[in-house]
Amino acid sequence: MKKVLYNGKIYVERDVFEQAVLIEDGKIAAVGTDEDILAKAGDAERIDCGGRTVIPGFNDSHMHLYYVGEAMMNVDLSTCRSVEEIVEKCIEFRKQNPEWTKAGLFSQTWNQDNFDPDKRRLPNRHDLDKIATDVPVVLARVCGHTAAANTKALELMGLSKENNKIEGGDVILEEDGTPNGYLAETAATAARMVVPSPSFEQKQEILVKAMEYAVSLGLTTVQSNDMGTIIKDRMEAHELIKSMYEEGKGLLRHHCQVGCPTMDDLKSYVESPEFLEESYDGWFTVGPLKMFKDGSIGGRTATVRNEYADDPGNYGVEVIDDAKQQEMVSFAAEHGLQVVTHVIGDDAIEKTIDAYEKSFKNGTNDLRHSLIHCQVTDMPLLERIKKTGVLIAYQPIFLQTDLHVAESRFGKDLARTFLAMKTAADMDIRASYGSDSPVEDCNPFTGVYCAVTRMDQTGVPAGGFYPEECVDVPTAIDAYTTESAYMEFKEDVKGRIKPGYLADMVVLDRDIFTVDPVEIKDIRPVMTIVGGKTVYQKEA
Structure with missing residues (x-):
């Protein structure tokens, strides 16, 4: 041809x-x-x-493709200006979609930063009980690191006044110790699992919808973390994604970032037939271990070295402790497996570099371990990233939301090197771009716009947020193409228009x-x- x-x-x-x-x-x-x-x-x-x-x-170096399609099927709460509006929209969505919501309701689109200033409270179980009491309702914040659950969902999770803790997570309590329905990190993830998932055929439809949307935006490769994370059953996720290519439905190249919450999960993956699989002429590949070290900025769960400036005493929520992280990183390294880790706060970044560096053979990052997000940095941290050769997977589109809160959360000194993409480029740090969609839209043109202008989509702030960190267009395009290819060891065959x-x-x-x-x-x-x-x- x-x-x-x-x-x-x-x-x-x-x-x-x-x-x-x-x-x-x-x-x-x-x-x-x-x-x-x-x-x-x-x-x-x-x-x-x-x-x-x-x-x-475009090659999105970190997103959740299945989740993108699922978000397109579920109720969209992104424009809601209050908890009350969220409840109203969900009630109406259930009326209009009785078959889809008969076993429960899940969405990950609301953001309290978009609420009216006098209505910026967080939803709780009492709010969600107005939507339904007989089936689980779980509404995650857009970042996915916090969520509200109704009383039925809490019951299915086994949470109660007597049992109100989850390792690696945060369960907000009422005065008497009863969970109030607001959850963070692993607790929020556990809540999502109690909402019954769609059938295999419905999941195929969801993936097709997501792929069609992605290619309409110019994405030709996605490095997607669905396996073992969004779809907890790793084998089911593998079968689902692979079926797209077996049946000729795959529209783009899919490189799986594999979630393994425990050492047992990681050992199972390493010993499985799909370990580092490459099929269908490279259209479907299974790759790195995806880990989580901390949370999000919007939920104030990203782990930071100094307390949040706008929430004294809060240092974030650590998803995995240092010893367990080191054990898994070292095990991955022993088996030639790349590790990519969600790190947003400077404390999480520093500790993850520590874990990576201790696993290096001959002192070099041959496995191309990567820092996904890497938002809160200072110059010594960036210099250490350069020295160790650790990769960064940035999401420039995060700027459109986080530029409004970076100074209030972290202070002006850290805001100056927040998502420091120009500094990273000038230092020759290997940095790719992606979206973390559906946390933000997977539209790469919005991502390039944010990297080049450092403004939100309304043009605020004029001139850009710390404009010295604006990159030029070739840098942004290369980060979204050849640098993303480098992250998946494909820089010699992908990301350029060359023979x-x-x-x-x-x-x-x-x-x-x-x-x-x-x-x-x-x-x-x-x-x-x-x-x-x-x-x-x-x-x-």
């Missing part, structure tokens, strides 16, 4: 562009001028780009390199190509 894209502005690398690209058997055969490439085209399918810009396909690389690319509706930066968030693909196949084309 041959295909030619010509009359385009083909991004090869910084300051290097060509006019045309020849695709053959799923790979890039040649890149050059229209004249040269069309002369080699033969009977290839010919696509006139009409002068449009073509870039490598020998996989033919994963996106044709854009406007030139991302020359538009006003405020317009970057509005760019959309005209066409998305994965392995030479057109998997998305904008309707005329």
Whole structure:
């Protein structure tokens, strides 16, 4: 199968562009001028780009693809301005979707930071009992690190006045010791598990919906943490995702980041047939161990070295203690397994680097252990990341929310190096970009916009949040493509439009390199190509 894209502005690398690209058997055969490439085209399918810009396909270095599809099926609470509005929306959603919600209701979309200033309280079991009392209702905050549960859900979790603690989590209590329904970290995760999950066929529909959405935004690879985390049964998750490719439904490349909450889970994964599996010509791969060290900024559960400036005495919630973390990291290293860890606060980042460094062989990070999120940093911490060769997987889209609270949470000194993407680039730290979707939208153009402008989508603050940390467009695109490929050991075959690389690319509706930066968030693909196949084309 041959295909030619010509009359385009083909991004090869910084300051290097060509006019045309020849695709053959799923790979890039040649890149050059229209004249040269069309002369080699033969009977290839010919696509006139009409002068449009073509870039490598985006590779989201950390997200939750299944969760994206599930969020699209569940009630959307992202615009709610109060707990009362959340309750009203959920009641109406149950009326309109009786079959989907008959066994319970789950959503992960509300954010109290969006509530009206006089209504910024957190939901509790008494609120959610107004939605239902006979089935579990669990409404997670958008970050997924905290959640509210109704009384039925608490009962199914086994929580009560007498049993009100969960290791690695926080259970908020009423005066008499009864759980009030608000939960954090492992407690919030446990609450989600008591809401019955969809059938296997419904889960396939959910994944298809998520894939269709992702490729419509120019994503050609996702490094997704669903296996063992969002879908707790690792084998079920493996079977589900793999079935997409067995049945020809897979639209993009899927690299699994595998959740293993315990050592027993990790040993089971290492001994399993799917350990580091690569199938369907690399469209489906199973990769690193995904761990959690701390929580979120919105929930004030990210672990920090100094107490929260706006919540004295609070240092966050540690999801795994140092000894258990070290045991799992060392075990992974012994078996040649990369580790990628959720770390947001500076305390979590520091301790995770400690664990990584102790597991290095010959003092180098050959397994490319990575820090996912890595938001609260100072210069000594960034210098240590550079020295150890630890990778960062940033989510620049987090800026649109967190720029509004970073100074109040952590103070101005730490805010100056908050999501310090320009400093990291200048220091040659290997840093990729992603979204953590559905915590934020997986739209990479919004991510690039945030990295380049450091403003939210309304243009606030004018000039950017600590604008010295703004990156340029090539840096952002490379972080979303070749750097993400580096994180999954695919930098020699993915992330560039060069001969020998996989033919994963996106044709854009406007030139991302020359538009006003405020317009970057509005760019959309005209066409998305994965392995030479057109998997998305904008309707005329």
